[in-house]
Amino acid sequence: MQKSRKSIESLARLNRQASERAFDIEDIEWSLSIDRTKEWIPEALSLLSFAPSYRLLDDQERRRCNQLSALGTCEQFVLFEQAVLRALPAVTRQCVLPAELRESLRCFAVEEEKHIQMFWRLLERSEPRFYPARRPMLASVSGLQGFTMNCALKHPQLFLAWIWLTIFLEERTLFVSREYMRAQREKPESIDPLHAQVHAFHFKDEVRHCQIDQHLLSVLYDPQPLWKKTLAGGMFARVLRIFVFPGRTARRSLEVLGREYPRLRARMIPNLLTELADIGRNPDFHRRLFGRSALPRTLELLSQYPEHAPAWRLLPAARSASSRTSARPCVAVIGDRR
Incomplete structure (x- = not known):
């Protein structure tokens, strides 16, 4: 099938950009104080804002719910970037890679480690009492989801889902970062400056990472047999459910909210937990995220x-959009896909 194309940067150019546009974690203004009177994440990204009972919280409770959502988002970035980072040694060991792609992955690994340290530092600055050690307090995956991810990460040449997980995570990062930058631009008084700045710095590397992902797709995924691709499709869908039907991180956030605001324990927290189960089927949630x-x-x-x-x-939101347009989607590719 003939496919439309978008140009993407060559690996040589991307590798030069890694050096030319590099930043150090100390370039972030860590001297900024965390502002507990402000949101820490744009409200449109806060999962629980899609629950009807969220509007029944008072201003202080909603703000705290927002802040816990921001912490959970940071922990998820740590969790999944650590996962991708664990896959890279096996990728370079098991897979035949062009020299330029190998160099791209070396830079990629350095930058992902920097992002992990960056988010841990933001978490520690935001809630020191939550993070006496660098262990997630809110974010986690189920045993089956963890098993699926570990299989893909340990055997990346067999289980190709890690490539699609990387593609999804990098673009999700761009979306989250853009929402922070838009909130800071349109309503700078509403968002904590340090949280916004960390996500803006995260954006700097991820724009380039998104293009590296497409080189990975062309070099490592496209030549593979159908059975491997079919297996990758099923495994990726299982991991995608973590995001499409969220719950574990949000439930943990509600537990913390209930401890901090005891009046919510009797009715509000149970109502929010019940509504949480339906958010994954909420059309607004799907259209937005x-x-x-x-x-x-x-x-x-x-x-x-x-x-x-x-x-x-x-x-469903993506399927609905596809059914309303007759235009063939445009795909960024290198060479023909077969």
């Missing part, structure tokens, strides 16, 4: 690979 304005590149790519039907079934 999983529609084509949030994940255009990921959705374009998924639509071109039939093995991703399981993932596509989890994304």
Whole structure:
């Protein structure tokens, strides 16, 4: 099938940019105080803001719920960037890679480690009492999800889902960072400056990482047999459910909220927990966080690979958008996909 194309930067150029545009973690203004009177994440990104009972919280309770959501988001970045980082040694050991791609992955690993340290530092600055040691307090995955991820990370040449996880996570990062930058631009008085700044710095590397991902797709994924791709599609859909049907991080956040605001324990927290189960089927949630304005590149790519039907079934807003347009999605590729 003939596919539309977008140009992406060559690996040589991306590798030069890694050096030319590098930043140090100390470039962030860590001297800024965390402002507990402000939101720490744009409200549109706060999962619980999609629950009807969220509007019944008072201003202070909603703000605290927002702040806990910001912490959970940072922990998720740590959790999944650590996961991708664990895969890279096996990738370079097991896979035949062009020298330029090998260098890209070396830079990628250095930058991902920097991001992990950056988010841990933000978490420690935000809630020192939550993080006496660098262990997630809010974010986690189920045993089955963890097993699926570990299989893909230990055997990346066999289980190719890690490539799609990376593609999804990098574009999700761009979306989250853009929302922070937009909030700071449009309502600077509403968002904590240090949280906004950390996400803006995160954005700097991830723009380039998104293009490296597409080189990985062309070099490591496209030549593989159908059975491997089908297996990757099923495994990726299982991991995608962590985001599409969220719950573990939000439930833990509500436990903390209930401890801090005892009046909420009797009715409000149970109501929010009940509503949480329905958020994964909320059309507004899907349009906002999983529609084509949030994940255009990921959705374009998924639509071109039939093995991703399981993932596509989890994304009703994206399916709806596809059915309303007759234009073929444009995909960034290098060479022909076969």
